[in-house]
Amino acid sequence: MNRLAGATSPYLLQHADNPVEWWPWGEEAFAEAERRNVPVLLSVGYAACHWCHVMAHESFEDEATAGFLNERFVAVKVDREERPDVDAVYMEAVQAATGQGGWPMTVFLTPGKEPFYFGTYFPPEPRHGMPSFRQVLEGVDKAWTGRRSEVAEVAARIGKDLAERASVYAVGSGIAQPPGEAELHAAVVELTRSYDERRGGFGGAPKFPPSMVLEFLLRHHARTGSEAALEMARRTCEAMARGGMYDQLGGGFARYAVDATWTVPHFEKMLYDNALLMRVYLHLWRATGDEQARRTVLETADFLLRELRTPEGGFASALDADSTDPATGKHAEGAYYAWTPEQLTEVLGAEDAALAVELFDVTGTFEHGTSVLQLPRDPADPAKYREIRAKLFEARTSRPAPARDDKVVAAWNGLAIAALAEAGALLDRPDLVEAAERAADLLITVHLTPEGRLLRTSRDGAAGTNAGVLEDYADTAEGFLALYAVGGDSSWLQLAGELLDLVLLHFTDEKSGALYDTADDAEQLIRRPQDPTDNAVPSGWTAAAGALLTYAAYTGSARHRTAAERALGIVSTLGTRAPRFTGWGLAVAEALLDGPREVAVVGPAGDAGRAALHLAALRSTAPGAVVAVSEVGDTEVPLLADRPLLDGKAAAYVCRHFVCERPTADVAELEDRLRGR
Template sequence: MSNRLAGQASAYLRQHAENPVHWQPFGDDAFAEAARRNVPVFLSIGYAACHWCHVMAHESFEDPAAAEQLNAGFVCVKVDREERPDVDSVYMAACQAMTGQGGWPLSVFTLPDGRAFYAGTYFPPAPRPGQPSFRQVLTAVAEAWRDRREAVERQAGALADALGGLFSDQLLGIGADSGHDGAALTSAVGDAVAALARTEDRSHGGFGAAPKFPPSPVLEFLVRHAAGTAPTAEDARGLAGRSLAAMCRSALFDVLGGGFARYSVTADWSLPHYEKMLYDNAQLLRVLAHWVRLGGSDEFPADEAREAASLTADWMVRELGLPDGGFASSLDADSERNGHRVEGGYYVWTRRELTDAVEDPDDGGRLASLFGLPLGEHASAAAPLHVGRALTAEEHARLARHRDALHAARTLRTPPDRDEKVVAGWNGLAVAALADAAWALGRPGLIGPARAAATLLQGTHWDGARLLRVSHGGTAGGIEGLLADYAGCAEGALALYAATGEEQWYAWAEDLLAVAEDRFIADGLLSDAAATGPAAQSAAGVRAALAGARSLDPHDAEAPSGASLLAGAMLSHAAYSGSAGHRAVAESIVGGLPRLMAQGPRSAGWLLAVAEALLAGPAEVAIVGGAGEERGRLQAEALASPAPGTVVAVGEPGVPSRVPLLADRPAAPDGGPLAYVCLDFACRLPVGTPCGLHQELAAPR
């Protein structure tokens, strides 16, 4: 045996390719080998940007004695949770059932068929009070396997049955007879705003206590709700504005280079966990763009949001953009500082480092004091640059004068490692964010990176019949995409179509949704992994861990669930196409809101956002005729509408189109452009000016 991780698409797996542990990737071969050797499987699950994953790797997986013990008694499998979220979700549920908690690194011991019987997270190299060492755990598990096999198998079987029941209960029924009760849905979204208000941290922004994660799906819901006329619309605007302001003014946001860290260790957002994820930044960029489109608020003005969004878009393109198109998954939390790898080393500053980077000594001193960098005996202490409040005009001007110099000085440091695997669904979210931001921020240059990413996804991940989840170096491989990949790519393609009018993206979204409907809906139930087709592929180990059950996790967490993304993409497609079937799928999924809301609105943020679009119609705008700036002004007005879920189609009169919304739409008699607004299955008289279109879109229903 030897380590089999070299050449894997996942940077996390490649990080472990030189370990003395005989790692292999997750798959049926590993479980077959465990059965042949009659030993348990040790599953180690993490991701490339995970700080404590690195710690455990250095302490235990690089230790020859620990590796010898692992290799002798177990088949050792490494899993990148970002590459295989289907695997991670099942075994994380097992860990939480056994221990009451979870996290990464996730350490799971299973039978040779994949059923879990013991789990934990980080284990130290030496015992601590109340916590055994990793090698003590290995010894205890090996002894249980040898001496108490029947009890181990009984425990594994009982846990698999329980997990199978849990995941089966979350499957969503999809029916053609769906319909939504407008009054009930209106009440549900209003209740969600009220529930969020009760959990708001009014001192520091955001919701709940530390650790604080960006509540991105919830913020999208609040921004959409704020665009309406419900009695709770202003409450939603306040909640969204305070959260966005708190994050953008905190250490979570990189005030020099843009982009958001994954979460804050502290309630006041002052101490970030420095890894930066594509899915966080794509969502926050889109929310900020939509906040600008909404007009902002006194607590968080649109101009401040525009700057944060613009910096974040630049960061995504510069730091995560790949040469062949597409976006890398993440930047590591750790980086080198003074000869040692430390968390956040790339981002923190001492007072001397900052003043040396600024030519004007007075400005340098004022900036250092503004950011709270210490003097005197603590002057060597390094800290992230943040103020925790809105800057005055003078402070903002001073930072703007020196931002480029400070950023240039920082680029001389050793940057954090980048996980260059391309995840299809996350790249779909990035395409949607850049396409929306291009119009909301007045930055048409952002369309280019969005189009390049979509081109990579369509050309490399898609073979015309299926979508692969990951690629690396321009080559896709591994498992077929999960529901979140198909739906995320469709979401991105539809947003790019609205921004460009290029019908290839509408056509691709239509194809993705057709395959998704065929693959992920079986026997009237929706699941996260393909249930039909040649790659109906929860691996044997995952199937066994759930006692053969299919699985769906409908909860929105740090990113939207596959189910809620599918609902949004299906609803948008129905608005373009008039497809009752696609709308019925969306309504069926939105029908699961009451069950999710029982666990709190933060479990259903994106689905609540889709519900807002459903309540709004959504509005359908077809623009035909004219050319160049004249038609562009109408398109810009349509895309500037904050009405939730509005779809925009642009075409030529009399030219066949794959988009039914454009059918039979004549231009003005003089050939000029006209915009047709349709709502609730009825179309209004066309208008030819941006002012007229604005009035149509703003008119009460």
């Protein structure tokens, strides 16, 4: 066992018995490289990464390769999900140098942490114009020992380039105003240019779920009535839910589709994708009443509780793409999810198998005669469909299951908490709200330090050592704010405020309003990472803007609202040029332009009138609307202060910037006011 044996990261533990003498990221590894006068090989990946597994089997488990690597380098292994800051800094260098990125990320560094050579996956032998990993190691070693001055010059130039890139956001965000009507309309127009009208989604293959863009489009429709925005969101959601990227038996979405038709997925299932998509489908149902959207929400929620919930109440990060194929005994991608007609017959019998082949489009869509299951049309016989689906699901449970990365990431649990809380409240599933509360309790008891700082990860109820980054604070606050909206417990609002105060204190540039991904007292890397663009999840920058705006709407805090507005300045520039990569910022801007609307509901606990008004408020499609509910006389939450009953009945107040319309006790009237544009 190497130095990874004591790690808490499942990804690092996967490499603990490699012959490579891995070091975890830390000053000790770089001090060792300095002492030995050798470069550092930095290898970054994550537990559910298919090509990370491939490179591990081909190279890191090979004795000869490991021997050369151990002799000439110090090898450092990083879980990108534990250290997104390390990943972000060096991935930016990889993309700038090669024009592409991905995992495993392979970077060679000086003992001073400066990068000088880059790549991703390298094969064990030369292939398709790509050098072998051994050739790369030998080439870097020769450069290090024979042309050290050139290496130093390259490293210095790259470091300077990264520093210059970082300054752009800090300057730009202090100039622009938040997006207005013109910028938001321009973003929708730009999205229509890359929209796939026939198959949904944006661009070609591969297709990733555009969760944040869909949220923006739904909010834009709610505020403006744009049918084009709604149609792009609706069609994309339908295509994803009918395709092979969605698990037609067990619910939940795979990471992405390798094709343009949403047919063949990359089979890993990530917590963050499913949390974000669950909320999007919930909001689509809220806007349209679409039954498929409602079913997708509930099936995905059940998947989270069944397969990702940990014994401590949190949610695990991911399920692997690969598992053991019972037919061959070998590890293969998609083995758990793919079916042949013969396998269907074994489970269902000939008659029902023929129906299943047609129902799920089993036509050899994957590999070696297997198919991923799709649902191209609604079943003619829903009862029979449910029977077949249940039998296939039950049979699938006997297959070797994909491995689970069971570390709990604060940010992604925050996203799950928000989705489960809203879904539970809107769809009458109190168990989902309870699951959200339990996950939130885990974040408080395990991830929150006595000083009030967040730790990014935990596993088996024990906290990791890595400091929380901006997205952890922002998304956890988002989850707590959602819990407050659905339950009215003001302690969630207070906790969210404490996290957001830390965002203002440690992550925000006072002069420009720009936000950094790491705190000002975090470990210093070659540059301080900072990125306002969305990737697989909302950027920490725009997630913070959204949580700050929501908190300000509850409390009337000018400080928090101003911080949100300043943070959204960069979206005015990026949103019109690259809306696919700043969807969350655009969604927050929609809320800002709408107010956001603030709804205060007062009445006795357990009162049916109060409950009906509260549910109507939660079902509002007004972008980013905030909802507070309590008994009369609640002075802990400013939005609820001085809100009396209406003729002795429960009442709802609709406000903007704490300026309220007359109260109403009528649900239909409340709904009408919240629909008003």
